[in-house]
Amino acid sequence: MIIINILGLALIALIIWWFWLYKPRQTQVQEQPLTIEVKDGVYTPAAIQVAAHQTVTLNFLRKDHSPCSEMLLIPSLGVSEQLALDKVTSVTLSDLAPGEYAFHCQMQMYRGTLTVV
Amino acid sequence: MSDSKANQQLLIEGAGCASCVGKIEAALNKTPGVVSAQMNFADRSVLVTGTASTQALIAAVEAVGYNAKALDEQGDEDLLGEKELADKAYYKTLIRDTVIALSLGAPLMLFGLLGGDMTVATDMQRAAWLGVGLLTLAVMYFSGRHFYTGAWKSFKNHNANMDTLIALGTGTAWLYSMVVVAIPEAIPPMARHVYFEATAMIIGLINLGLALELKARGKTSAAIKRLIGLQAKTATVIRDNKEVEINIAQVLLDDLVKVRPGEKIPVDGVVNDGHTFIDESMLTGEPMPVEKSQGDEVAAGTINTSGSIRFRATRVGKDTALARIISMVKRAQNSKPPIGRLADIIATYFVPTVMIIAVLTALAWLNFGPEPALALAMVCATTVLIIACPCALGLATPMSVMVGVGKAAEAGVLIRNGEALQTASKITAMVLDKTGTITEGTPQVTDLLIADKHQQQKVLQLAASLESGSEHPLAQAIVNKAKEQDVELLPVDSFKALTGLGVQGRCDNKALLFGNAKLMQQQGIRLGDFSERAHNLAKQAKTPMFFAIDGELAAIIAVADPIKEDSIAAIERLQNNGIRVIMLTGDNKETAAAVAHKAGIKEFFAEVLPEDKANKVKELQHSGELVGMTGDGINDAPALALADVGFAIGTGTDVAIESADITLMRGSLHGLADAIAVSKATLKNIKQNLFGAFIYNVAGIPIAAGVLYPFFGMLLSPVIAGAAMAFSSLTVVSNANRLRLFTAHKAKETQA
Numbered sequence: 001m002i003i004i005n006i007l008g009l010a011l012i013a014l015i016i017w018w019f020w021l022y023k024p025r026q027t028q029v030q031e032q033p034l035t036i037e038v039k040d041g042v043y044t045p046a047a048i049q050v051a052a053h054q055t056v057t058l059n060f061l062r063k064d065h066s067p068c069s070e071m072l073l074i075p076s077l078g079v080s081e082q083l084a085l086d087k088v089t090s091v092t093l094s095d096l097a098p099g100e101y102a103f104h105c106q107m108q109m110y111r112g113t114l115t116v117v
Numbered sequence: 118m119s120d121s122k123a124n125q126q127l128l129i130e131g132a133g134c135a136s137c138v139g140k141i142e143a144a145l146n147k148t149p150g151v152v153s154a155q156m157n158f159a160d161r162s163v164l165v166t167g168t169a170s171t172q173a174l175i176a177a178v179e180a181v182g183y184n185a186k187a188l189d190e191q192g193d194e195d196l197l198g199e200k201e202l203a204d205k206a207y208y209k210t211l212i213r214d215t216v217i218a219l220s221l222g223a224p225l226m227l228f229g230l231l232g233g234d235m236t237v238a239t240d241m242q243r244a245a246w247l248g249v250g251l252l253t254l255a256v257m258y259f260s261g262r263h264f265y266t267g268a269w270k271s272f273k274n275h276n277a278n279m280d281t282l283i284a285l286g287t288g289t290a291w292l293y294s295m296v297v298v299a300i301p302e303a304i305p306p307m308a309r310h311v312y313f314e315a316t317a318m319i320i321g322l323i324n325l326g327l328a329l330e331l332k333a334r335g336k337t338s339a340a341i342k343r344l345i346g347l348q349a350k351t352a353t354v355i356r357d358n359k360e361v362e363i364n365i366a367q368v369l370l371d372d373l374v375k376v377r378p379g380e381k382i383p384v385d386g387v388v389n390d391g392h393t394f395i396d397e398s399m400l401t402g403e404p405m406p407v408e409k410s411q412g413d414e415v416a417a418g419t420i421n422t423s424g425s426i427r428f429r430a431t432r433v434g435k436d437t438a439l440a441r442i443i444s445m446v447k448r449a450q451n452s453k454p455p456i457g458r459l460a461d462i463i464a465t466y467f468v469p470t471v472m473i474i475a476v477l478t479a480l481a482w483l484n485f486g487p488e489p490a491l492a493l494a495m496v497c498a499t500t501v502l503i504i505a506c507p508c509a510l511g512l513a514t515p516m517s518v519m520v521g522v523g524k525a526a527e528a529g530v531l532i533r534n535g536e537a538l539q540t541a542s543k544i545t546a547m548v549l550d551k552t553g554t555i556t557e558g559t560p561q562v563t564d565l566l567i568a569d570k571h572q573q574q575k576v577l578q579l580a581a582s583l584e585s586g587s588e589h590p591l592a593q594a595i596v597n598k599a600k601e602q603d604v605e606l607l608p609v610d611s612f613k614a615l616t617g618l619g620v621q622g623r624c625d626n627k628a629l630l631f632g633n634a635k636l637m638q639q640q641g642i643r644l645g646d647f648s649e650r651a652h653n654l655a656k657q658a659k660t661p662m663f664f665a666i667d668g669e670l671a672a673i674i675a676v677a678d679p680i681k682e683d684s685i686a687a688i689e690r691l692q693n694n695g696i697r698v699i700m701l702t703g704d705n706k707e708t709a710a711a712v713a714h715k716a717g718i719k720e721f722f723a724e725v726l727p728e729d730k731a732n733k734v735k736e737l738q739h740s741g742e743l744v745g746m747t748g749d750g751i752n753d754a755p756a757l758a759l760a761d762v763g764f765a766i767g768t769g770t771d772v773a774i775e776s777a778d779i780t781l782m783r784g785s786l787h788g789l790a791d792a793i794a795v796s797k798a799t800l801k802n803i804k805q806n807l808f809g810a811f812i813y814n815v816a817g818i819p820i821a822a823g824v825l826y827p828f829f830g831m832l833l834s835p836v837i838a839g840a841a842m843a844f845s846s847l848t849v850v851s852n853a854n855r856l857r858l859f860t861a862h863k864a865k866e867t868q869a
Contacts, residue, residue, distance in 0.1 A: 001484065008480040012473050019469040022275050041267035042274045065207040066263075066327070067334055068279075068508075070200075071451055071515075080451035084196055085203040106451070107511030108464040109278035 026115055033057035033090065038069050038083060038110065043103075046112035055094040058114075062086070069110055074103040127163045127174060129156070130184040130369050137183065144181045148173055161356075161369060193345045193443060204331060211328035214260035218321030221256050225249065225314035226836060237297050237309045246298045246311050253291055253313040261287065261320040277468035279508055283323055285472070286502035287316040290835060293495045308489030312496070312835070319503055319839035326843025333850040337516055339857065340523025341450065344443050347399050347418035352383035355427065365433075372430045376421045384430045385437045388413045391426030395419050400438070400782060442782075445533070446526045450519045454535035456800065457514030460807055464511045471505040471818065478822040493823070496835060500821035504838035508846040509813060513806035516853035521799030524856060529782040530792040531767075537778035541762045542796035546742035547691055547789065548734060548756070551702035551709065553749045554766055555688075555716055555786070556678040560591055562598040563659050564675035566650060574604065576672045580664050582607040583622050583629045587614060591660060594676045619662070630665040637663045642670055658711030680716055687786035688717055694793060697742065701725045701733055701756075730756035747781075747789060764789060798859045806849050813845050 027034075027045035037044045038060055050056045062069055062083040072081045072091065083089045093114075101114040129141060138156045141163060145154035150169035156162070163185075165174055171187045178185035229235050237243055257265070264287070267280030294311035301309050352365050355373040365383045368374065373389060376382055382395070394406035397419045406422050409415060415428055417437040434440065453461070475498040482494035518535050525532050532538050552558050567573050581599030584592035585606050599606065609629075612622035618639070619632015630640055634651065637644055642665050644651070651661040651673055659677040663670060691698050700721040702709045709723035722733060730748075734756050737744045746753070746760030757763030757777050765777030766784055781788035821838055825831040 004483055005480060008476050011476050015469050015472050015476070018272075019275055019277055020466075024275055040263070040270040041278050041280050042270045042276060044270075044274075046274050046276070065203060065210070067204065067207075067331055073451065075453070078448075078452075080448055082196070082200075082447070082451075084199060106515045107279075107508055108461060109280075109507070109511070111276055111465075 033059045035059040035061055035088065036112070037061050037063060038072075039063040041109060043110055043112040047115070048112065049115045049117060050096065052098045052116045053095050055092060056096065058091045058093070059088045060091065061088050068105055068107055071106045072103060073106065074101055074114070076101050079103075125165050125171060125174070125187065127165060127171075127178065127185045127187060128367060128369070129161050129163060129178060130186070132156075132158070132161055132183055140181050141178055141183060144177045145174060148177045158357075162367060193440075194348060194350065197342065197345055201335075204335060208328055208331050211324050211331065214324040215321050215328060218256050218260040218317050218324060221252055222314055222317030222319075222321050222836075226318055229314055235311055235314075237301050237311065243298055243301070246294070246313070249313050250291070250295050250298055250311070253294075253316050256317050256320060257287065257291065260324060264320070264323075277472070279468075279506075281468055282471060282502045282505055282507075283319070285475075286499045286835065286839075287319050289495060289502070290319075290499050291316045293492075305489055305491060308492035310489070310492050312499075315499070315835040315839075318836040322836070322839045322843045326847055330847050330850050333847060333854055334516075336854050336857065337519045337850070338450075338523070340520075340527050341443065341446055344439070344446060344526065347381070347439060349381035349383040349417070353377075368430055368433050370430055370433055372433075373427055374430055375425070375427050376415075377425050378421055378423055380421050382415045382417055382419050382421060382428075384417050384434075385432035386415055386428035386430045388415060388426050388428045391424055393424035393426050394422045396422050400442075442526070442531060445531055446522060449522045449532050449534050449538075451515065452518070452534040452536070453514055454518065454539035454800070454803070456539055456803055456807070457518075457535070460510050460513055460810070464507050467505070467507040467510065471502065474505075474818060474822065475499075475501040482823065493832070496832065497821065497823045500833050500835045500838045501818055503835055504817045504821040504833070504842055505814060506810075506817075506842045506845045509810035509849045510807075512846055512849045512853075513810045514803050516850050517799055517802040517806055517856060520853050520856040521795055521802065524799075524859060525792060525795040528788070528791045528795065528860075530788050530795065531780040531782060532792070532796075533778050533780075537762055538796050538799060540743070541745070541779060541793055542800040544696060544743050544745040544762060544793060546697040546699060546737050547745045547747065548699045548701055548730075548737065548760065549688075549718075549786070550730070550746075550748040550753050551700055551704060551712055552678060554747050555684045555700065555712065555718075556680050557784075558678065558749070560594040560660075560676045560678045562594050562674060563677045563679075564654060564661075564673070565598075566647070566673040566675075568647075568669075568671050571666070571671045574602070576664065576666075577602065578604045578607065579624055579627065579629055579666065580631060580672070580674060582609055582624045583612070583620060583631055585609070586612045586622070587620050591662065591676045592620075595674060628667050630668075631662065633662060637665065637670065640665070640668070642668060644670060647673055655707055656711060658708050658715060660708070680712060681784060681786065684786050685716055687788075687790055690787070690790035691793075692717070694790065696745075696793070699733075699737070701730050703727070727753070728755065731759045734759045745789070745793075747786070764792065795859070798856060802853060802856050806852055809852070810845070810849060813841075817841060 024047040026047045026049035028049045036058055060072055060083050062085055065085065070083055072083055073079065077093060079091060081089055081091055096116045098116050103114060104111045132141065138158050142154045142156050145151055145163065145165055148169050151165055151167035154163055154165045175185045237246055264280045264283045268284035271278050271281055290312040294313050297304050297309050297311055349365055351362050352368045353360050353362050353375045354368060355375060360375060368384050374383060374386060388409050388411050390411060392410045395409050395415060396406045398404055399418060400416055409426065416439065418439040478501050479494040479498040482497055483490050486493050518538065521538060522532050549555055565573060567576055577599050581596050581604060584595045586609055607624050610623040614620050615632065615636060618636035621630045623629065647670060654661040654675045659675040661673050661675045664672045664674055688698055698718050700713050700718045702723055703725055704723060706723040709721050713721040725733065730753060734744050734746055744760045745762045745764060746756050747764040747766065748757055749766050757765060762779060763777040764779045764781060767780050767782050779792050821833050823832055
């Protein structure tokens with residue numbers, strides 16, 4: 001029983017580490033526009049790094065039929081775009097100040113971050 | 118780079134003659150990567166084949182002196198059509214998945230409910246359940262694959278969502294059951310129970326929930342659909358003296374557009390020739406068609422009712438008033454009021470938290486639970502995973518905002534964002550500008566009192582002729598009056614404007630003098646009993662002016678800015694809502710008092726300079742009021758910006774969208790009460806949704822974990838949890854849809 005309890009607690013620790021503490025590797029935007037695939041509950045890539053004070057174009061390619069994926073919101077930048085299915089929807093952001101900008105779907109099931117450095 | 122398109126279409130601006138065609142084609146053909154470029158002169162488009170980037174093509178066209186833009190931007194209408202098709206297809210898939218999963222799950226569950234043995238004891242049972250287990254795997258593959266791929270992909274990305282919970286829940290139930298079947302010895306005899314029916318039922322029910330939710334979601338965008346539906350699809354333009362019918366996306370600035378009776382105006386413009394009546398009700402709410410002739414503006418989306426006109430396009434594509442309204446409504450529909458922020462924060466941590474709770478639940482059952490502890494631990498953990506529904510929480514706010522903002526737009530009220538929506542619902546004081554807000558804003562002649570020996574028509578003719586040289590808005594009212602009565606204007610000599618007094622001049626060989634009482638006194642003209650009559654007019658919020666012919670008083674002409682027909686009722690609606698209504702005006706006290714009295718306003722401030730309006734708003738805010746300010750959006754801009762919610766009165770076609778939190782497309786003040794009523798209803802709806810979603814999760818998760826078991830011996834079946842979860846988000850969407858039934862008009866009746 002002790003072993004089971006330790007295993008359970010370890011599982012909890014693993015959940016906390018995997019979902020909350022782990023910092024994902026950033027995809028640096030080298031060439032523009034960067035295409036982000038919206039499929040199966042994730043943005044690929046989901047962690048994006050761009051240089052500050054530049055015009056950045058993100059092309060979102062939505063492949064998920066579920067209406068959950070249809071909106072793209074970047075609340076701190078006032079962006080809200082409807083993503084067309086099986087098509088690229090471009091979002092152009094200019095002159096971004098350094099910082100972290102979260103982007104997600106309406107229900108926050110799809111989540112990503114744009115890090116401006 | 119995704120720029121290597123095979124075909125792309127460009128729209129060329131500024132190509133006026135057929136000879137441009139060769140030049141543009143040559144320039145494009147010289148661009149590296151272009152295989153061919155063919156221009157269609159009739160619709161000013163070029164079809165380019167090759168791998169060159171759009172930017173390079175545009176640059177090439179610009180280098181030879183024309184403007185070009187890419188024509189791959191889709192119209193709202195196309196997008197909407199595609200979305201509907203995609204949704205329909207997705208709906209079919211979901212229903213198919215539901216049927217597959219339920220046709221296995223339902224008989225299994227029925228078997229269990231009717232007392233069938235769901236345990237593994239004999240070899241016979243093992244073989245039978247192995248078959249069922251494999252069938253369940255097939256269901257998981259055919260109907261539930263999207264949950265598992267989504268969960269796995271999210272997991273790899275250190276993300277967890279709805280799919281994670283469903284995949285974990287159904288996966289655990291299946292795996293456990295398979296272990297029971299494959300290696301029964303590993304499980305204590307009492308716990309050798311299979312739960313294949315749970316896996317199949319949950320997959321089926323959740324797919325069904327998603328399908329119904331998709332249907333309900335479609336309804337939330339009804340308002341925007343209606344707006345998009347106002348747009349015309351094609352336009353008839355005159356090119357090279359020929360009429361060509363083209364897609365509205367191809368209409369260029371300065372194109373001459375022809376509109377026949379019954380057709381929609383495709384883009385914004387100014388009438389070039391022709392005469393007609395246009396139904397603008399969809400934009401302004403004004404039910405009567407408006408007369409249009411040369412020089413008048415027409416707006417996209419309105420309907421030409423009677424005659425044929427040709428007009429010059431002044432705003433096309435995304436710049437038309439209608440397109441801007443649509444994009445503003447869309448943006449607002451997706452913005453969130455502050456009330457939704459807590460739910461957002463919770464949603465961020467929700468799924469991993471539920472996973473942790475599930476693990477803790479299993480541990481609790483294993484440590485303290487009765488036999489069969491292992492089976493109970495597994496069932497309860499699964500139920501926790503399945504019942505938790507982040508979707509209901511995440512959908513609560515956006516769905517209501519979507520419907521509420523759309524509803525407001527239908528009532529002619531454009532709400533900028535969720536924050537404005539939330540604040541508008543709490544306004545305690547409303548400041549109204551007088552001119553143009555409470556009143557029409559265009560002065561009209563109300564009284565014409567003629568001295569005995571003069572003839573009305575002649576007096577009006579002389580007065581209007583004299584005033585036609587003046588820029589003053591009151592003068593304009595008199596000229597308009599003369600025009601209405603078809604009075605011919607005569608030439609005027611030695612016209613002179615006397616600052617602060619009036620004007621003088623000679624016309625028809627008579628010396629004319631027009632102005633206030635002071636001017637008459639100065640010129641030694643006796644007013645007699647007209648002085649008294651002028652005073653009475655002033656008391657009725659009218660501005661009396663004196664007109665003298667050859668040194669003798671001939672008439673008093675009173676001009677007033679009439680109160681809008683429905684201002685009084687609208688102000689009453691606000692007051693009935695418990696809102697303190699205050700009027701501000703730059704006018705003198707007498708007029709202000711008269712207008713305020715007529716409009717039913719108790720508090721007013723007269724002779725307020727435009728810059729002081731903002732100060733008044735500030736004063737009210739300091740006294741603890743949540744202040745709404747309503748003005749025309751131009752000279753009231755500072756006060757509008759300072760107020761907690763700024764309402765701009767638009768004149769329909771030329772909407773002052775940028776300046777205010779809320780724009781009233783029609784001039785009527787009923788828009789204010791409507792805006793507040795819609796905001797209140799929306800906020801109430803959001804609160805119901807949030808409350809429901811919170812309670813659902815806060816109560817559902819512990820029950821699923823089995824907290825009721827020690828007291829009542831009650832456990833929740835994972836299938837019930839699946840049904841509850843599927844229908845909780847459907848409930849949220851349906852509740853939001855209830856807002857669609859809300860009508861501002863109904864609100865008016867209940868308050869009357």
